[in-house]
Amino acid sequence: MQFSISSLRITNFRQFYGTQELDFKLDKEKNVIIIYGRNGAGKSNILNAMTWCLYGFEIQRKSNIQNKNELPIVNASALDELKPNGKISAEVVIRLKTKDGPWSIKRRIEWSKNAQGDKNSVADSEKLTVTYPDGNQDITLTGSETQIRINQLLPKALIPFFFIDGEQLRNFFQISTPEQIGQAINYISQMQLVTNAQEHLEWVEEDVRRKVKRTTPKVDKILKDLEFYKEEERTKSGMLHNKNELLNTYLEEKSEIDLFLKEHNSVVIRQLQGKRDLLDNSNQRINERLSRAKVAKNSYLVDIAPFIFLKDTINESHNIIQEKVEKGELPPKIRETFIRELLEKGKCICGNPLIGDARRNLELYREKVSLSELSEIVIIGKNQIEEIFFDIHNFTEKMDEFADEIRELETEFTDNKLQLEEISENLKESNNEEIQRKEDRRTDLEIKIRELEQTIHQETLELESIKKLIKGKKVEYDSELEKDQKNIHLKKKLRLIESAITVLNDTEKEIKDRIREQVQDNASSNFLTLISKNRAFQEVIIHDDYTVEVIHTLGWNAINNLSAGEYLIMGLSFMSALMSISGFKAPVIIDTPLGKEDDIHREYITTNLPKYLKGTQLFLLVTPTEYTEEVENNLKQFLLEENYYKILVNEDHTKSFIKREG
Amino acid sequence: MISESQVNQVIIDTISGHFKDLENFQIIKEFIEQVLQYEHLIWNQTIQGRDIIANYEKIIDKIIPEDI
Numbered sequence: 001m002q003f004s005i006s007s008l009r010i011t012n013f014r015q016f017y018g019t020q021e022l023d024f025k026l027d028k029e030k031n032v033i034i035i036y037g038r039n040g041a042g043k044s045n046i047l048n049a050m051t052w053c054l055y056g057f058e059i060q061r062k063s064n065i066q067n068k069n070e071l072p073i074v075n076a077s078a079l080d081e082l083k084p085n086g087k088i089s090a091e092v093v094i095r096l097k098t099k100d101g102p103w104s105i106k107r108r109i110e111w112s113k114n115a116q117g118d119k120n121s122v123a124d125s126e127k128l129t130v131t132y133p134d135g136n137q138d139i140t141l142t143g144s145e146t147q148i149r150i151n152q153l154l155p156k157a158l159i160p161f162f163f164i165d166g167e168q169l170r171n172f173f174q175i176s177t178p179e180q181i182g183q184a185i186n187y188i189s190q191m192q193l194v195t196n197a198q199e200h201l202e203w204v205e206e207d208v209r210r211k212v213k214r215t216t217p218k219v220d221k222i223l224k225d226l227e228f229y230k231e232e233e234r235t236k237s238g239m240l241h242n243k244n245e246l247l248n249t250y251l252e253e254k255s256e257i258d259l260f261l262k263e264h265n266s267v268v269i270r271q272l273q274g275k276r277d278l279l280d281n282s283n284q285r286i287n288e289r290l291s292r293a294k295v296a297k298n299s300y301l302v303d304i305a306p307f308i309f310l311k312d313t314i315n316e317s318h319n320i321i322q323e324k325v326e327k328g329e330l331p332p333k334i335r336e337t338f339i340r341e342l343l344e345k346g347k348c349i350c351g352n353p354l355i356g357d358a359r360r361n362l363e364l365y366r367e368k369v370s371l372s373e374l375s376e377i378v379i380i381g382k383n384q385i386e387e388i389f390f391d392i393h394n395f396t397e398k399m400d401e402f403a404d405e406i407r408e409l410e411t412e413f414t415d416n417k418l419q420l421e422e423i424s425e426n427l428k429e430s431n432n433e434e435i436q437r438k439e440d441r442r443t444d445l446e447i448k449i450r451e452l453e454q455t456i457h458q459e460t461l462e463l464e465s466i467k468k469l470i471k472g473k474k475v476e477y478d479s480e481l482e483k484d485q486k487n488i489h490l491k492k493k494l495r496l497i498e499s500a501i502t503v504l505n506d507t508e509k510e511i512k513d514r515i516r517e518q519v520q521d522n523a524s525s526n527f528l529t530l531i532s533k534n535r536a537f538q539e540v541i542i543h544d545d546y547t548v549e550v551i552h553t554l555g556w557n558a559i560n561n562l563s564a565g566e567y568l569i570m571g572l573s574f575m576s577a578l579m580s581i582s583g584f585k586a587p588v589i590i591d592t593p594l595g596k597e598d599d600i601h602r603e604y605i606t607t608n609l610p611k612y613l614k615g616t617q618l619f620l621l622v623t624p625t626e627y628t629e630e631v632e633n634n635l636k637q638f639l640l641e642e643n644y645y646k647i648l649v650n651e652d653h654t655k656s657f658i659k660r661e662g
Numbered sequence: 663m664i665s666e667s668q669v670n671q672v673i674i675d676t677i678s679g680h681f682k683d684l685e686n687f688q689i690i691k692e693f694i695e696q697v698l699q700y701e702h703l704i705w706n707q708t709i710q711g712r713d714i715i716a717n718y719e720k721i722i723d724k725i726i727p728e729d730i
Contacts, residue, residue, distance in 0.1 A: 193701045201697070204718045492726050499680065499690050500697060506676045511669060 001153050002099060002585035004617045005050075009093040010658075012075040013052070014045040017655035024617070025642045026097060032610050032638040033619045035658070036627055037647030042656040043621040046647075047163055047591050053092035053107045055147070055156050056126060059163050060591070072120065074111045077654045084117035096153075101133030105150065154586045157187045161578045166592040169571035170564060173548060175255035177248050181574075182546035188578045189515040194508045198501055205497045206230065208490055209477070219480050226473045229466055236463045240456065247452045254445045257438045261427070263564075269427065269435060276423045277560055279416045286416070290409045297402040304395060307388050318385045325382070339366045474498075515581060516542055522577035523570075530569045530608045540573070565601025568593075572609065587617035594626040606631050610638035689725060696721045 048058035112123035
């Protein structure tokens, strides 16, 4: 579904006092809408008003649960001015343009003052009304179906890709874990139906198993075991899920600390953090090389071990072969010798004379078998034994090579680790209390992350074993079913369910893989388009495990070393890739899009982004520091005068108003 | 965007990968089609989710009737 926003009406919502009306002119080329306001004027609350109206939550608030002491959603000044027993509403109305006709979405909540005039409370809970065209008539919904209608317009899960906070977008690739990137891609893939189907089929599978007539004594026992392991699987999966979530929280917090230190005012602290980044990256690479070297060493050991153990026997076989070769008994010419004898005697083994065609055929055959299969095998075998001897002979040397490589990498790793510890100590000795606190927390987080990663690894292995046990029990169960004709029908059902689960599971994996590749290609092309003047990068890669790499022209992965502007462009490129793949065409709203950008990146964004999103409304909620003369000039070609709004604030900063500037 | 027809093609390819004979291929294909149609109904909440198992069994019974 494609839509654009034709108007927004905000009444007594947060700091917006009274009714603020914004009408947007729609133009494919001039697709930019500017809402200008200083920090704290209410730009983020415009974003919040939109998501509250559409989905009932405010995207820029940490918690959407109204706290007793928190400012109410309804404008505090308007509430304060209310007479005893009076009522007031906070209301947001969004009008949309769709190809089927206009939509109107309204959400309102009513507050009231008590008779004494000293207490405010919610008088009527939130009400959502959706009016949409259906043929020649308009339908108005107010019940539970309203949210479903809006979700068809733009699913709630996709909001972060359209209603964007510039700061969060800038930090997206600095603080997001691969799991979060994977989650974003999975939201877009919208494979929820397939995932749900698998889950429901598993319920049905368990139910069908319970129905099996327990006519063989073993079925009961197997079923009990199966249910026990299934329960174990559920518990373990749940625990793992929670631990992974906790790990993500730790990783995110650690990335935030790193980001804080990287952007800190003090040059020394920034440099230390920069150095730590490099060492961390280097250790990550060393770790990968170490694992590869260890795997190579182990594989080599697995390959060579049998030969080392059988060295004496192989040696003996080799001596026997060698002796026979020297005596001229090898390569064996058994068949050739036998045929030659027959030909010499001129008699077949049955006693008949070998004459005519029979003799000619045998002569031809003698030529063919001159190098018999057996002799070939023996020749190959002999060569192989010699190769094995060579390998055995080189065993010590090869093991030394492995040991040297591993030792070298371990030394490098330990050196880096010592330097990292030193950096951490230096940061902890900083005069700045906040830095000390953050550094302490970082050390604490590193320990927790390491421990948690080990536990997760261990528990994942345990879960795999449980899954194997379940699989084994199912096979056992199926073979027991064969023993009773009465269960044949249920067995057929089970086979159907199991097959469907397998097919859906494989389908889901395949689709997710394809989507990941599409997002990668689109993000890569978006990034290179948006950053067109900068030739330092060649591509963006999103790996199977959702780790992201931005490949520098010299081949390095620059994901941890991008500038603030490049990070924002990377975030925008990724979000745009997700948007286009989602198939939904909705306006893009970015709060503080140019916050920390340098001049070059401001120019890239303000000249390329509107062009790139041509035909899509692009709302930019900007501060005076962002909206420089140059930005204004760049955006002029994409901006209709009527689409420029300014947020004004009263003197004591309690009321905000929106005025059209153009 | 991966379209519905592409998803269906992936499903068909996956089934073909697992089931070489035509009879099994058809049965699984039909079953998965009905399962996804039903999930679509649950998704749009046009039917209640609490009878999921019973409704699934109805679908299965249609595909594998008792007397077969």
